[in-house]
Amino acid sequence: MTGVGRWLTEAVPRGRVAAFRTLVYLFVAADLVIFTPWVRTRADVPGELYQPLLVGRLLPLPTPTPLLVHTIFWVLLALALLAATGRAPRALGWPVFLLYLEWMIIAMSYGKVDHDRFGLLVALAVLPTAGAARHGDRTRTEAGGWALRVTQIAVVCTYFLAAWAKLRFGGLEWMTGSVLARAILRRGTDLADLIAGVPYLLIVAQFGIMAFELGSPVVFLLRERWRHLTIGFFYSFHLVTMATITISFAPHLVAMTSFLPLERVRPLHWLRQTLAAPPAPTPSGPTERPAPRPPVQADDGDQDQVVPGRPVVP
Template identity: 45%
Template structure:
């Protein structure tokens, strides 16, 4: 039996530069492998939701074609010289996007052409969203969804019952997670910038204005207790500001954090009718989807 050798204190192997150590840790975190089945399940979820999104949530692209003079492209649309779409072009894009999403789901089931179909979904959805956002309204709830359709093709071939760990799959899911968190953290930073200080927004009458404008009977009674709304605004601001912590949570604490954000969106929907579904769906990137009963292999069970 051979003896284990321990490096001497002066051995170069024992001295790793802090920068190199940080880079290794960052790379290991960013490329932490996840099962391919997780990405496969997430692909099906996202492509199915894109269909719902273009048919129910972001339906303004075709009507926009009748008022091209109102088109004010975002800087991304200007960079790629994206013109306003005509109604016919909008119809063609819609059907092409629906077909690409259906093909993307079929590709996951069959294990073929996943990069091709994913790329078509990404290109079509980006054109759809850039047109939708070019008429005076920027919906930050779509940030994570647009990131998701962009990076999913990079994960390569995935299958619903393939539990093989993959760094490419891990990288794609990590980027989507960052997109989800950036939605909230970016909102907190924007509140700070516009109000001049964190207290400027949290102590304002934003919730009063929102409830008076579109509040349901479930929350109108809170107008009689302004202090309660101030407490709620501080709570929301702190949750958004601390949202990056979710990226390092594991196990039970991760589930508590995800549930907190989902309950917040449920409360917002019941109170104000704001659903934020594109971001809500992308929270699935934090969950072990491969553990769903119909995706677990006999060995895993």
Template identity: 45%
Template sequence: MERSVSRLRGWLFEPAPLARVALLRVVVYAFVIVDVVFLHTSGWYHGFADPVWYEPLVAGRLLHLPAATLVLVEVLKWGSVAGAVVAITGRFPRAAGWFVALTWSWYQYVAFSYGKVDHDRGDFVLALLLLPTVGLAHLDDKRLSEAAGFALRAVQLGAIATYFLSSVAKLRFGGPEWVNSATLVRAVVRRGTPIGELFLHTPWLLHVGQWVIVGAELLSWVIFVLPERWRRLMVLAWYLFHAGVYATITIAFWPHLVMMLAFLPLEQYRDRVVAWWRHRRSGEVGPSSLPAPDPTATP
């Protein structure tokens, strides 16, 4: 028992490079800005809604959160943007990070207290809460940190739980009919693209696709037992899956896609890109790019 607990702790707190967390932070906080300003702005117009339509979620009932007002949503919206700008710079990583976690999460809460709740944002909230716990981390920081390892591992677990629990919900509320009915056909009819509409001529492919989706989500936890190379390929497969979903029915789980980056060695990819760029730049001024000497010129 003691050995099992020790192994579990070693897995949860496996040291990770601080540079990986620093890079993930930049992407996360940049996405907060893009999301609030361009993608998910429904929290803003709920400030105009009559409070009678406000139906507090569990968090709202526990924390006694009030109904949205114009002043509240403006403070949350632009507060999260301003906090994200500061957090991207790496200054005040804890204070700025937790400020963004508070304002962005509350802004999402406002959006979801008047309608459906998007399940693709749970792991993003988890990341906003955990990344500040790592503290100071520079983009070129090669030190290993247990705090960084735990934050990344927790985000990974949250991302995979999003897949797994999504399939559980499908089977819980839709039952076997979710995979045996015309679920995807209906989705394509409602919001399909020209690419998606092509599949209406072969509906059996959409039927098979429903089984593939549920099966892949139920087996998503396998990523934790795969070798590193196969783990990266599985992440690539999930990205390709989401690209296909967006191409056919224009549904994208943007914050979840950002969280899947926690599985990847971002600092290694950054170093490769930098090395390639430096090599390219040096090639432009190398001997092969210089003009040939004039043979008629005097020495």
């Protein structure tokens, strides 16, 4: 196997695959009810307004109807929750991927396309190939390593291709323009208003965003410790983005956990330990001494009464 092949299939602990799989499928369920419930409103939109993406035209996929949209929602929600258990990774994983892909095509075929779901879609496409995996399992798997590596590549491509699109459509003027200023006017927070008041800071930020996105592939060249620190910087970038212009990139952030040692996160193991832990000791305080035992007395018959401190006279 070539060096690239070994890099693509670098073995990882099965517990990491299991944790990543659970996180991804739980997010799909949450996405349906928290982040993209508005997709269900597409069921009531006239069919002539549906302009499918290229993949929707090539397959071709049907025009959304109330029956189609609501069926996808409920079936996908149930299958995603089942897939999060880790059972039947192929039998459940492939339907989840296909249904979520159709859900996203419906969502993005009415004029607006979000690029923060590319990494998540790739993760859903490759997770069924990772095979069985249990939480906490330290044995290593190349199939699981390939699934995580392909997801990592998709995450980095999201950054790099975003920079390419900025340069392609906006040119070098994108970095000196008013992109962030317009974003703050549209959806900025109080923190963003404070930042916007600093002269030239938004221009500096635009140069920084371009450098960050173009340099994102460097993460693959770093040693593990520095790679984790770099991923932490990626997360902090999105934290600032959320705090200033309220864009969360939640699907992308879930896909980016493919870089992290998730096998160390064992919630079920911690729960079992907590339930099996001995009860906490009672608070310490003054203890009561036992009451003194009454003196032993002789029978009222032939023996005299026993008096404490005095010998018994026969």
